[in-house]
Amino acid sequence: MKIAVCIKQVPTREWQPRIDDGKRGVREQDASFEMNEPDAYALEEALRLREKHGGEVVVCTAGPARASQVLREALARGADRAIHVEHERLSSITTDPFVVAGALADAVRDEKFDLVLTGLQSDDQGAAQTGVILAERLALPHATIVMEVQVQPSDVRVKRELEGGWFQWVQMPLPALLTIQSGINQLRYATLKGIMAAKKKEIRKVSPTSLTAAHATVVSLDIPRKTKQTQLISGAPAEAANTLIKKLRDEARVIG
């Protein structure tokens, strides 16, 4: 089977974004980037499905030139080839999901994939929309927040996570699009052999002349306001621990 995995390059989790002078964006120049974590699980799931059913895994991203880094990484983990929809306006930081989904749809439509996988949401913007919009643009049935995938001859049966520890099996015909939840599998990492092999694999560049219009724009960015008055306790570890335990006993009265 032919599987597409859509991945996004996002700033690393440790990065503390700083708002730029225009107050509408962040200072991207001091960010370092990585593969969006739920997308890494989607890639792993695709590789496991290929091991079981044969076929091809194609990774796709829509992003600026720097996004090719996550495609190389995916190729090193075992993907067969890659598609890079490259446009400087497709920065992970500014783009809305309609723009990304539109760009991906145009690039993958003619490939006629049996299955398209994405992570359930991105670690940076967190809209949780791109995969589902992509499904609609490709006229595919979809399921979100998937924790298990069973491929059958002409359909797919998936376990969806619901809230509060509940699950549900859903079946739909192929081709289909699934958004994958973190923790569906155990991730593999690239081996040296994989990294060497990735250098010979194809990254097809697609340069769209125009992008879908954005349906939302950021008016301003701000740091979150505290909802609680936090007492920050400083000092050396022993001293801080002593103060904290005292406060929990005497002020908060939550320990004996």
Next chain:
Amino acid sequence: MILVVAEQQRGKLHRASWEAVAFAQELAGDQPLDGFVLGAGPSDSAGELSQAALSAVHVVDSALLEPYTADAYTEALQKAIGDLKPTHVVFPHTYRTRDFAPKLAARLDRALITDCIGVKGGERPTFLRPVYQGKLIAEVAAEGEHPHCVSVQIGAFRADAAKRGSAAAAVKPLNVSIDAAAIRQKAEDPFQEAKQAVDLSQAERIVAVGRGIKAQEHIALAEKLASALGAQLAASRPICDSGWLPMERQVGSSGQTVAPKLYVALGISGAIQHVVGMKGARTIVAINKDADAPIFEIADFGIVGDLFEIVPAMIAELEKG
């Protein structure tokens, strides 16, 4: 007119529906606000929703809406929105909304702003939503023609803040046809994986670990603190995903919701998926090396520092008695 779409399951409203009503009332101001319920025989939910201060509650009743599928919901809502012509459509940001709302927005080709925690009303309202794992808040404006769709983060608004009406709102059935052949998903009944052996919701004290614990062998340190505090051990999702603690100890939107007297968050950044499960705790302690971690926004007591130094010092302090 603004339309708020309540979520219901077998005649019962999802608790986040009332939170979405509270948000929608703030967005609506003086404009008319209507409610909306869909399902197979959702009249009990419609009755419950009609207690809110709403101009009307519209109901779409179809056997094809149970069990839930994204295809049936999208079609029903697309047609209902076409009939009712709201300027804004508000949803609770539940797992179900996440499944169908982007598809609906794509089909309508209209804006969808997800996971909102606030609204600035007016001629052209804007919406506040967290970005970068809650490290920043973006104020976002919808572009293009109405309707604009918005989903409201669970827990961002209080259900009891939703204004009740002086009399029940009129419940109005709405006829929309759903094409059974166009529903591609076949959904089975929801189930729970195993009876949860650990009921964290009853715990008086909880020590929870996040990514900052770094390795499985360090879980023992958190366990030791938990036992010194008389607390249950819990974790954020990534720890359970890695298999370092069983899934039944997960706190957050996909795990348990807890409200202990004391919640000690060790190396937990405070991503919203975790925070929704624990922000009801009476006293929250955060220990994290990152001073900018969002967990400090909801903490009563915070220590910015290395948990591997602070936790042993806390254990020593507690053992002194």
